[in-house]
Each structure stands twice: as C-alpha cells, then as structure tokens.
Amino acid sequence: MLLFMTSFYMAHAQLTDLARLEYSFIPKSNSEDQYTRLRALLNYPIELKNDSYFIVGGEYNRILLNLEDEYDFETSGLNKIHIIDLNLAYTFKWNEKWRFGVKFNPRIASTLTHKLNSDDFFMNGGVFFINKRTAGEEIKKDSRLILGLTYNATTGLPFPLPFVSYYRKIDDNWSYTAGIPKSNLKYHFNPKNNLQVFTGLDGYLAHLQKPLVINEKEAEHISLSVAVSGLGYEYCFTKHLAAYLYTGYTVRLNNVIRSKNRDEIFKLDDINAFYLRSGLKFKI
Secondary structure (H helix, E strand, O other), rough: OOHHHHHHHHHHHHHEOOOOOEEEEEEOOOOOEEEEEEEEEEEEEEEEOOOOEEEEEEEEEEEEEEEEOOOOOOOHHEEEEEEEEEEEEEEEEEEOOEEEEEEEEEEEEEEOOOOOOOEEEEEEEEEEEEEEOOOEEEEEOOEEEEEEEEEEEHHHOOEEEEEEEEEEEEOOOOEEEEEEEEEEEEEEEEEEEEEEEEEEEEEEEEEEEEEEEEEEEEEEEEHHHHHHEEEEEEEEEEOOEEEEEEEEEEEEEEEEEOOOOOOOOEEEEOOEEEEEEEEEEEOO
C-alpha cells in the first residue's frame, strides 16, 4: 500500500515547486548499509492567455545504496539508481473559485548499467482542481484545497488514485496542511522562520537492468517505501525561496527486491531508522 502512496509525494512537489535541490539520508539500523538520495527539480512556467500556463520541466533523483553488509548475491548493480522525470503540465482558471491542472510525467527509473530498454520507462500523470482563497473582507484566513486523481505506472495498479491536500492558516502564528502524502502543523515565529510537526511518505520503484538471481528466483525491480514522522524547520529568504531541514524517525520502512511482476523476493530492510531531508526550494 505504501508503495503506490509514495507517488503522491512527487505529485505534490511538481504542483508547487519551480526549483528544488535536496539531500535525503536514511541509515540502516544495526548495520553499515545506508540510503542516500540527491534530488534536483526545475519547472518553467510559460504564461498563455486568459490566466493559463504551460509548464515544462524535469526532475532527477540519484539514489545511492551503500550496501556494506554481506549478502548471498552480487550487490554492485544496486549501488546507483537513477530516476529521471520529464514534467509537462497545463493549468487554467476554471471559474472564479477553481483552477484546473493536468500533468504528464514520462519517467526513466533504472540502474542504467546497460542501454535503455522498454522496462526502464514508466508513464505517470494526474488531473487536479485547486481552490485557493486569500484573506480579505469575506474570507478571514488563507486556505488552499487541492483535489485530484493521479496515475503512476510503478504502482502496478491499473486505475487512478486520489490526491487530497488542504492548507489553512489558523492565525498569525499557526497553520496546518492535512492530506496525502503530507500533513503538518506549523508554528510561524515570524514571516521568515517556522517550525513544524509533520508526517509524510517517500520512496521509489526502479528497474534492475542486470537481473539478480536470489534463492533461484530472478529479480528485476527494487523499491523503497517509507512513512516518516518528525520535526521540520524552514527559513524563508523571500516569499518564494526557502531552506528547509526535516528530521525524524520512520514509522514504516520497506526496502525490497522484486520480481518482474513486482512480487517480493528479498527484503533488504524493514527496520525503522533515523530520517534526514534538507534542501533549498523556490516555490509558487
């Protein structure tokens, strides 16, 4: 279940971020193994007529699996995993209250140890309705509601999945976001500094170009799904540019090597561990 929910994390970032540089780290408990992810995202909005926009961009994730423990199979082909997304989106004002958006994300998710083949490609996308309300004479506090459906080829499910995110400013110091893939409660010390308690989902699925044979079974995919909870801090240089640091502990972790049909063959890790994520983002 967590595997398909991790796709919503990417969808949320692609909706609100114009640029992002990020570092993530999860050490394996009682082991020398560790997971590191380097992430870069860039989206460029092109303004069209009637308050509509076409957005083109890309995202690159480089995942480093430092597997130092002893395994009964060759692990060198698992050291580096590459996830490359092309972001294509279109959004326009549906009416006075709602904005509509649609996005397509062709993806390469692979170890890239050989030439690309059809198993390295995936197609993701979604449709979204966004209702953003700004405080004024009739509205007391800022709020934003996003409702949508997302499709992710890496889930193995042949139907769209719901996306929900609701943000509301409670007063000058407090705000919250509720939904999937991320929920938080923020305390704003001032316009530049805020501290939050958060829960969220993260993860990936990728194709192994060099299949592994484990217990006489052939493995062709690897996946990681994480549910994490902790504290986060953001420093806003401007209204749109911010640095952030999230730290916490996983409440569910599942790192698995899978078959061609994505059935579980070998579990690399399922023990909860420390979680760290930091970076810079330029957001809408």
